[in-house]
Amino acid sequence: MHDIKWIRENAEAFDAGLARRGLDAAAASVLDVDARYRAAQTQVQVAKNRRNQVSKEIGAAKGRGEGADGLVAKVGELKDLIRNGEQEERRLSAEIEELLSPLPNLPADDVPDGLDETANLEVRRVGQLPRFDFNVRDHVDIGEALDMMDFESAARISGARFVVLKDGLARLERGLTNFMLDIQTEEFGYQETKPPSLVRDAAAYGTGQLPKFAEDLFHTDDGYWLIPTAEVPLTNLVRGRILAEDDLPIRRTAYTSCYRSEAGAAGKDTRGMIRQHEFTKVEMVTIAHPDYSDDELEFMTKCAEIILQRLGLAYRVVVLSCGDMGFSARKTYDIEVWLPGQDTYREISSCSNCGDFQARRMQARFRPKGESKGTRFVHTLNGSGLAVGRTLIAVLENYQRSDGSVVIPEALRPYMGGREVIRAAD
RNA sequence: GGAGGGGUGGCCGAGUGGUCGAAGGCGCGCGCUUGGAGAGCGCGUGUACGCUUGCGUACCGUGGGUUCGAAUCCCACCCCCUCCGCCA
Numbered sequence: 232m233h234d235i236k237w238i239r240e241n242a243e244a245f246d247a248g249l250a251r252r253g254l255d256a257a258a259a260s261v262l263d264v265d266a267r268y269r270a271a272q273t274q275v276q277v278a279k280n281r282r283n284q285v286s287k288e289i290g291a292a293k294g295r296g297e298g299a300d301g302l303v304a305k306v307g308e309l310k311d312l313i314r315n316g317e318q319e320e321r322r323l324s325a326e327i328e329e330l331l332s333p334l335p336n337l338p339a340d341d342v343p344d345g346l347d348e349t350a351n352l353e354v355r356r357v358g359q360l361p362r363f364d365f366n367v368r369d370h371v372d373i374g375e376a377l378d379m380m381d382f383e384s385a386a387r388i389s390g391a392r393f394v395v396l397k398d399g400l401a402r403l404e405r406g407l408t409n410f411m412l413d414i415q416t417e418e419f420g421y422q423e424t425k426p427p428s429l430v431r432d433a434a435a436y437g438t439g440q441l442p443k444f445a446e447d448l449f450h451t452d453d454g455y456w457l458i459p460t461a462e463v464p465l466t467n468l469v470r471g472r473i474l475a476e477d478d479l480p481i482r483r484t485a486y487t488s489c490y491r492s493e494a495g496a497a498g499k500d501t502r503g504m505i506r507q508h509e510f511t512k513v514e515m516v517t518i519a520h521p522d523y524s525d526d527e528l529e530f531m532t533k534c535a536e537i538i539l540q541r542l543g544l545a546y547r548v549v550v551l552s553c554g555d556m557g558f559s560a561r562k563t564y565d566i567e568v569w570l571p572g573q574d575t576y577r578e579i580s581s582c583s584n585c586g587d588f589q590a591r592r593m594q595a596r597f598r599p600k601g602e603s604k605g606t607r608f609v610h611t612l613n614g615s616g617l618a619v620g621r622t623l624i625a626v627l628e629n630y631q632r633s634d635g636s637v638v639i640p641e642a643l644r645p646y647m648g649g650r651e652v653i654r655a656a657d
Numbered sequence: 658g659g660a661g662g663g664g665u666g667g668c669c670g671a672g673u674g675g676u677c678g679a680a681g682g683c684g685c686g687c688g689c690u691u692g693g694a695g696a697g698c699g700c701g702u703g704u705a706c707g708c709u710u711g712c713g714u715a716c717c718g719u720g721g722g723u724u725c726g727a728a729u730c731c732c733a734c735c736c737c738c739u740c741c742g743c744c745a
Contacts, residue, residue: 273707276714283714286726290675293725306725431736473667473704475685596704598667601686606704 232591233331235265248337251553253346261330268323275316282309333443336588338553339562346554351565357536358545360569365633369572370624371503374400376635377655380504391501392493392508396623399653403626403639404511406646407619408486411513411538415616419534421484421515426464428487429455434467437593439559439585446494449508457490461514462613469518469609470593476600479609480527481518484616486511503624505577510620517612518595521587524610525562528584532564535580535616541642544625545569547576561586564614568621572628579621582614 238245242258249257289302343352374380379400385393396404415421435441435456440448440463449457458464465483474481489512493499500506515534519527532548539546551563560583567576587608590596596606630638636654639647 269707272714276707279715280713282725287675289725294675303725310725475667598685 232588233334233337234587234591235261235327235331238262239265245337249334251338251342251344252335253554254334257330257334261327264323264326264330268320268327271316271320271323275313275320278309278312278316282306282313285309332592335556335558336561336585338556339584339586342556342562343550343552345552347552348555350552351549351555352552354548354550354564356545356547357540358543358569360545361571361629363571363631363633367571367628368631369503369570370627372572373627373631373635373637374504377637377653379653382503389508392506394504394507399650400623400627402647403643403653404619404623406643407622407626408511408513410541410643410646411616411619411622412484412486414538414541415484415513415515415534418537419482421482421534424465424468424483424485426461426468426485426487428458428464428490430458430463430467431455434463434470437467437470438463438589439557439592443558447492449490449492458487459491460489460512460613460615461485461487462516465514465516466518466589466611466613467593469595472595473606474518474595474597474609476520476597479518479520479597480523483516484513485516486513486619504620505624507620510618512618512620513616515582515612515614515616519610519612520597521607521610524584524586524612527610527612528562528564528582531612531614531616532566532580532582535566535582535614538617538622539566539568539579542622542626542640543642544622544629544640546579557581557583559583559585559588561588566617568625570625570628571631572624577621579625580615580617583612585611585613 233245238258238261242262245258246256249255285302285306289306292302343350345351368376371380371382374396375382377399379397381395381397382393385395412423416423429451431454432441435448440456440459448459451457456463464487465485468483469481488509490509493506493508496506504510515531517527517531536546536548546566546568549565549567551560551565556563563581563583565578566580566582568579569575570577587610589611590608595609595611597609598606626640626643627637630640632638634654636652638652639650644651
């Protein structure tokens with residue numbers, strides 16, 4: 232949600248930011264409603280002021296045992312004015328909300344211009360690409376040959392975009408999860424958290440999924456939304472709160488299932504485990520002091536990268552262009568892992584600084600130290616550390632051998648009961 | 658599913674029609690005290706919006722209503738908790 236006061240004072244910058252997102256100017260129409268809203272508000276306030284004064288006089292008169300009919304009639308005249316004014320005020324306020332709530336966050340200054348992924352900028356490349364002296368297979372061929380990845384069975388029970396993992400690969404998913412969580416908690420200080428996977432409207436609104444992206448989410452008959460990412464519950468842990476400055480930063484990590492309808496992705500990535508309705512992810516969320524959120528984004532991105540480095544996986548980091556960023560983000564780094572089976576880099580983590588955009592929606596603030604009055608909105612950040620399913624894909628494709636077996640990265644072996652290789656009938 | 662209780666400021670907790678933005682406590686801030694810290698004492702301390710530099714308005718879960726006037730009375734809704742039943 233945008234700050235209407237800021238828009239008043241920076242209308243041009245606001246429209247310029249929207250333009251970078253590929254959106255039409257909105258300041259003029261918003262400010263027009265805003266002006267009418269404030270006029271109505273002032274009118275109501277003046278009327279209420281008079282009503283309150285006269286009411287006090289009535290109370291005083293009655294206290295003295297005097298009649299007050301004239302005064303009562305006077306207030307009666309104000310009632311309609313107040314009632315209608317309040318109605319108008321509410322209507323205009325809702326109109327402003329309707330205009331603002333579908334608008335995405337404005338890009339940070341250092342975000343590259345451009346409306347899609349072709350304008351993303353590569354920031355760095357890390358790690359050696361693996362070489363193979365045989366024909367590489369993708370994770371589907373590898374997993375099915377091992378008899379540990381079963382899309383047919385998944386389709387039988389759940390339909391398309393689901394998978395059943397078995398034996399070594401089921402264990403690999405669990406091992407990767409624990410590996411990631413241990414690093415994020417023990418080395419980087421993220422507080423391990425186990426949040427609900429079902430949330431209410433208010434939470435989905437707070438992080439920006441609602442009202443605009445309802446069709447991307449699964450929801451239940453009784454009004455819950457299945458989380459598309461642990462960002463939703465983790466970030467909303469501070470919804471409606473006023474924190475102490477010393478509480479910041481709050482760094483949390485959670486392993487959850489994530490549910491996405493993939494409504495707009497029909498026919499995209501239909502093969503394999505890349506794009507599923509349900510997948511697991513270790514997520515990082517930071518509630519940060521606004522003065523330090525930029526640094527925090529760099530830190531968070533590093534925390535994701537180090538997982539890949541420990542696993543010996545090659546990757547690159549790109550900064551997303553204005554138009555490719557998610558709704559709530561003001562700056563986003565995507566980390567893309569090298570997938571030999573696809574001969575390309577694919578997104579495995581996305582780390583975003585949302586500034587105060589979500590905090591406004593959530594009313595999440597802190598009290599600046601040394602000041603007894605006033606609050607500031609916190610900044611919120613989220614990032615994958617990492618998407619577990621895609622990490623599993625990366626391990627399979629990067630560590631495959633010609634005989635169909637897969638070497639387990641050394642750092643992961645303690646999490647795999649000491650095993651060094653995954654092979655068929657293992 | 659059945660029965661009951663409850664939502665008040667950063668937190669706890671008073672308050673059943675005007676003098677209530679709201680007692681008291683905790684926390685926080687400043688000061689005194691101290692070698693320093695703590696304790697103690699004193700003063701201060703809600704949020705947001707509008708107009709203006711001092712006022713005004715709103716907010717006691719949300720939305721309506723009654724009333725000259727509502728935290729307080731009425732209606733609807735939302736949420737939380739307890740007990741019983743059922744269940745992972």
